[in-house]
Amino acid sequence: MQQLTLFPESASTLLVTYYPEFLTLAEADELYEHCQQLQWQQNQIKMLGKTMAVPRLECIYGDEGCDYLYSKSVLLKPQPWTKPLAQLRDRITAATGYSFRIVIGNQYRSGKDSIGWHNDNEASMGLDPAIASISLGSVRKFQIKAIGGKPTDFWLEHGSLLVMLPGCQATHLHQVPKTTKFVTTRINLTFRPHVGGKR
Incomplete structure (x- = not known):
């Protein structure tokens, strides 16, 4: 499995690992079709005293009770794992050594859908x-930067896997910016650990 690494400051501080062909084309296509049937919703977020629609669709699947609150205003309650998502979780765990209890899906329907600079802390x-993070569908720009630093642009391909390693969320920010270029739907599946819920 081909592996590329960003931020190779030293062997002990690698923060992001990229597998451009983690899934075969057939596997990626099949998973993309499965994801079309997931329970997508457009949530509302509170920012700067205002309530507005999140500029993308979201869903969450995972272990019972592993609720996920972000930006102190959006609460996601997981649906039970589907068989394909559970199988993908186990495959990623086997490849990386990291365990995951939830997967959050983001669906970017066009170039107007995005997620701004943030860390998942x-x-x-x-x-x-x-x-x-598994990417499916249209290729979109993913940017990551050290806090206070300059961004590195990365193009996430259909069927690719990007792993943000332990420590990355404490030192780096990332985003998927809007684009004026014509793009079709991109689905992003982010597998995450969780310290609560039922095991």
């Missing part, structure tokens, strides 16, 4: 979580 994931 919610307490429910525990200290220094690893987050594994």
Whole structure:
């Protein structure tokens, strides 16, 4: 399995690992079709005293009771694992050595859908979580930067796996920016640990 690494400052501080062909084309196509049937919703978020629609669709699947709150305003309650998502979780765990209890899906319907600069530092994931991200569908720009630093652009391909390693959320920010270019739907599945819920 081909592996590329970003931020190779030293062997002990690698923060992001990328597998451009983690899934075969047939596997990625089949998973993309499965994801079309997931329970997507457009949530509302409170920012700067205003309530607005999240600029993408979201869903969550995982272990019972592993609720996920982000931005102190959006609460996601997981649906039970589907068989394909559970199988993918186990495959990622086998490849990376990291365990996951939830998967959050983001559906970017067009270039207008996005997610701004942020880090995933919610307490429910525990200290220094690893987050594994599967990309499906249209290729979109993913940017990551050290806090206070300059961004590195990365193009996430259909069937690829990006792993943000432990420590990344404490030192780096990431985003999927809007684009004026014509793009079709992209689905992103982010597998995450969780310290609560039922095991």
